[in-house]
Amino acid sequence: MMSSPQAAIEYVMTHQTHYLQKLIEFLRIPSVGTSPAHRADMERAAQWLASFMEYIGLHSVQLISTDLHPVVYGAWGPEDPETPTLLVYGHYDVQPADPEEQWHTPPFEPTIQDGKIYARGASDDKGQLLAHLIAAEAYLRTSGKLPINLKFFIEGQEECGSTGLEDIIQQHRALLTCDAVAISDDGFWDATTPKITIGTRGLVYFEVDIRGPRHDLHSGTYGGAVHNPLQVAAEMIAQLHDAQGRVAIPGFYEHVQPLSAEERYELERIPFDEERFLHEEIGAPALWLGELGYSLRERITARPTLEIHGIRGGFVAEGQKTVIPAEATIKLSMRLVPDQDPLEIAHLFEEHIRRIAPPTVRVSVRLLSHAYPALIDRHAPAIQAAVEAYHLGFGTRPVFLRTGGTLPVVADFMRILQVPVVMMGFGLPDDNLHAPNEKLSLAQFFGGIRTAIHFMECLAQQLSSL
Numbered sequence: 001m002m003s004s005p006q007a008a009i010e011y012v013m014t015h016q017t018h019y020l021q022k023l024i025e026f027l028r029i030p031s032v033g034t035s036p037a038h039r040a041d042m043e044r045a046a047q048w049l050a051s052f053m054e055y056i057g058l059h060s061v062q063l064i065s066t067d068l069h070p071v072v073y074g075a076w077g078p079e080d081p082e083t084p085t086l087l088v089y090g091h092y093d094v095q096p097a098d099p100e101e102q103w104h105t106p107p108f109e110p111t112i113q114d115g116k117i118y119a120r121g122a123s124d125d126k127g128q129l130l131a132h133l134i135a136a137e138a139y140l141r142t143s144g145k146l147p148i149n150l151k152f153f154i155e156g157q158e159e160c161g162s163t164g165l166e167d168i169i170q171q172h173r174a175l176l177t178c179d180a181v182a183i184s185d186d187g188f189w190d191a192t193t194p195k196i197t198i199g200t201r202g203l204v205y206f207e208v209d210i211r212g213p214r215h216d217l218h219s220g221t222y223g224g225a226v227h228n229p230l231q232v233a234a235e236m237i238a239q240l241h242d243a244q245g246r247v248a249i250p251g252f253y254e255h256v257q258p259l260s261a262e263e264r265y266e267l268e269r270i271p272f273d274e275e276r277f278l279h280e281e282i283g284a285p286a287l288w289l290g291e292l293g294y295s296l297r298e299r300i301t302a303r304p305t306l307e308i309h310g311i312r313g314g315f316v317a318e319g320q321k322t323v324i325p326a327e328a329t330i331k332l333s334m335r336l337v338p339d340q341d342p343l344e345i346a347h348l349f350e351e352h353i354r355r356i357a358p359p360t361v362r363v364s365v366r367l368l369s370h371a372y373p374a375l376i377d378r379h380a381p382a383i384q385a386a387v388e389a390y391h392l393g394f395g396t397r398p399v400f401l402r403t404g405g406t407l408p409v410v411a412d413f414m415r416i417l418q419v420p421v422v423m424m425g426f427g428l429p430d431d432n433l434h435a436p437n438e439k440l441s442l443a444q445f446f447g448g449i450r451t452a453i454h455f456m457e458c459l460a461q462q463l464s465s466l
């Protein structure tokens with residue numbers, strides 16, 4: 001007799017055309033969340049998902065309203081406390097398609113060519129989230145039940161920065177109770193190697209205002225008497241890093257978790273072409289050495305950083321004007337890593353600025369936004385279940401990597417629901433996310449469905465044996 005995952009996979013393989021049709025239907029809806037002109041399309045996409053959830057036999061299907069586009073929720077399972085529960089997160093909103101003239105096929109008329117489906121949202125994130133829904137359907141059609149309890153939480157504001165999502169998760173904590181969260185919203189490390197993202201960086205973003213004289217002054221009359229706010233800005237910026245490339249804010253590194261020997265060793269084994277990175281991606285004459293004692297990949301993903309984004313003030317138009325500006329503004333941010341607390345770092349930064357600000361100016365600091373970093377234990381049973389599922393679904397074991405970017409939703413799920421988040425993507429690095437000609441390879445789509453089927457089974461085994 002066939003095992004349940006095998007039967008489900010057989011079912012998917014004999015119904016490939018049907019599932020492709022479903023994907024095409026979903027991709028046809030131009031659910032551009034950032035555009036008011038697509039409001040009705042956003043509603044259609046949410047309704048389409050809700051009906052698909054009902055059609056495959058989920059219960060409690062509902063639209064959870066937010067300030068803008070609703071979250072679509074659906075669940076399967078009796079919530080037997082003995083059976084582990086997985087929450088799948090995804091998003092049905094897509095990036096705008098422009099510049100549309102650069103698409104080889106219309107962005108909202110899904111087109112299959114050379115084993116790939118081209119459409120906006122194919123990889124980010126409709127194809128990937130659908131893989132989990134189809135896995136559930138095939139399992140239910142063949143076995144009548146799932147090996148785990150399953151919940152879907154599909155939002156519509158990811159491309160708008162998931163504003164307000166933290167509050168929604170907080171308010172619906174009881175509904176969202178689970179043992180692990182799965183997110184399939186990124187891709188493989190390379191064409192054949194899956195990747196599990198185990199870390200994201202946090203963020204604090206500031207605006208610093210420096211005010212000197214009451215109004216702009218003439219340098220011929222006042223030069224030599226006034227501490228120019230732009231010069232103060234430069235002097236203060238120069239005190240934000242030390243000679244070793246470290247962030248010079250006292251206490252900044254106090255709660256940074258050191259990189260484990262295991263993680264450093266594994267990172268070194270994953271090939272990384274620094275020459276290509278410098279010449280093709282960056283194009284600067286040379287790389288900055290950054291924080292001494294850390295490899296390039298450690299610096300861009302696992303260590304905290306501080307960047308200046310802009311300095312505003314004075315005269316920058318054509319020609320010349322001998323002005324001493326009355327004020328200057330600096331915009332800067334820091335990427336944070338566990339266990340740095342963004343609000344504590346904000347406080348340390350303000351103290352540091354107060355300490356280094358000269359008495360010749362008035363300085364004010366404004367925190368514009370903050371997000372928490374996250375790090376998932378690679379030995380967590382849910383992560384091990386994903387490793388196993390990739391092995392069964394794609395025949396390859398994944399590598400573990402952190403991203404240098406910030407995904408607030410990951411930290412929100414971890415902090416509010418107190419569970420690990422498994423970031424297991426099925427896309428490929430050349431899927432053209434947020435760019436013209438976005439695509440998803442059909443092999444990745446069906447491999448993703450197989451992996452999602454095995455993941456449920458592996459998760460049931462891993463978590464029940466605890």
Ligand SMILES: [Zn+2]
Nearest residue numbers: 124125158185
């Ligand atoms: Zn996405």
